[in-house]
Amino acid sequence: MYTRSVSLDVLDIDWKNIWLNSGFEGYVPDSQMQRLFHEVVDEVAEKVRPSYGYVLYPNEGSDRTTLRLGGKIFHAGGIISRYLFEAEEFVIFVATAGPEFEALQHRLQCEGDIVKQFMADIIGSEIAEASGRLLSRELEREQSVRTYRVSNRYSPGYCGWPVSEQQTLFSLLPPAPCGITLTDSSLMLPIKSISGIVAVGSKIEKKPYGCAICGRKDCYKNRLRKTE
Amino acid sequence: MTNLNELYEAILGGKLEQAQAVTQQAIADGIEPQSIINDYMVKGMEEIGARFEAGKAFVPNLLMSARAMKGCLELLKPLLKGDNSKSAGRVVIGTVKGDLHDIGKNLVASMLEGCGFEVINLGVDVSSEKFIDAAKTNQADIICMSALLTTTMNYMKEVIAALEASGLKGKVKVMVGGAPLNNDFAVAIGADGYSSNANDAVALARRLVNA
């Protein structure tokens, strides 16, 4: 598995995501609050080593509902598979804010400052996501040499792809990739981790992600959108 | 003489040090702790909550106020010993078994704590046995459960069944929340209350404790 661990300044932390996840759409904190957020990020930057890793597998005859690679079948569902099934190769990836981040969060919990704890929580999620974005950029650079295009990142648990298939996903990676382990319920430790698949190939296009392509009526996000 | 309106303003503005300084002064002046709490601190929290509802304050503002209130309550705690009304209630909270999403749960825990509840935070991936044991050991008034996955929200039903089996149902109230839930779901599984955000969660917890 290819792995890379980076310092925080290599990631493009998107402050818009941080504001969004700590307030509402369009929320921008006042300068005092922004200063506090930056203080927490500085503290985090000193300690953490986010990392990501991936393995490439050839496409073994995927179709519009299932993805086949590494001798395994993923029931990723129609929403995701139809964008990926024509891949030449698949990238199975993980990305994490890392154990150092978890240790820092634990320390903040012990200190009892609920404002800092919350800010760190939001920042940690963004670190995991930003590590995923860095991985995508790197893949795009690499694959463009072969004139292959790269899809978005798709994760078990999204768009009807069962979270339980994390077990299959992890079976295609070495044990504890980037230090991440799976719980019985197929979630990852450290908590601030993500996993998923990316398709590469000449017929692959970067399609809109998530809610934009999913019409599931039973999803609360679609419910929320309807009442907006 | 202490100007307790300054305490109200400091709580509302989320100014911890200022709020603590006024509280110290009020204690020195011999002002009744319950009055400091109910007439000024709680009022400040109510106002920031109302602003949040109106979209004029945000989650970080709520937390700044809750942190200020928590800091002041710590100063008042020694004076409240033996006073039955010292805690707004005792809450056991956790993210249900199979789920690790805990930002919302922690936010609810912090707000409850800031508003004077005693909170026992069980963390993530919490089994029904752990919820029930903690509720028993701590003589909790409320069990709060959070779930962010459509697959894990159903586990809440199991916890409520276990609560029934333990004979605690009704004595210990159940509050549920998390993005994929709604009120209908909460009613269907037999929970006593649902709220979609941490601010409402505090009001709901108060109602359940006083019911």
Ligand code: B12
């Ligand atoms: C942030 C986030 C993450 C973060 C981690 C979060 C954390 N705990 O630290 C990261 C990026 C690491 C992550 C990873 C994953 N995630 Co995620 N994540 C989210 C996201 C975007 C936001 C959740 C959040 O924190 N919201 C902010 C808080 C404040 O809101 P909240 O939790 O809703 O809580 C509020 C209310 O609901 C309420 N409330 C909450 N609990 C309670 C309890 C009570 C008693 C009460 C009264 C009220 C209440 O009050 C809170 C405060 O106002 C959601 C999507 C979404 N919009 O919900 C997906 C989401 C939950 N994740 C999802 C998935 C699938 C995953 C992954 C499995 C994906 C993957 N394979 O990589 C991983 C698993 C991680 C792991 N360790 O195993 C899915 C779940 C789908 C499903 N099947 O149900 C979601 C819904 C995204 C999606 N598909 O749209 N995730």
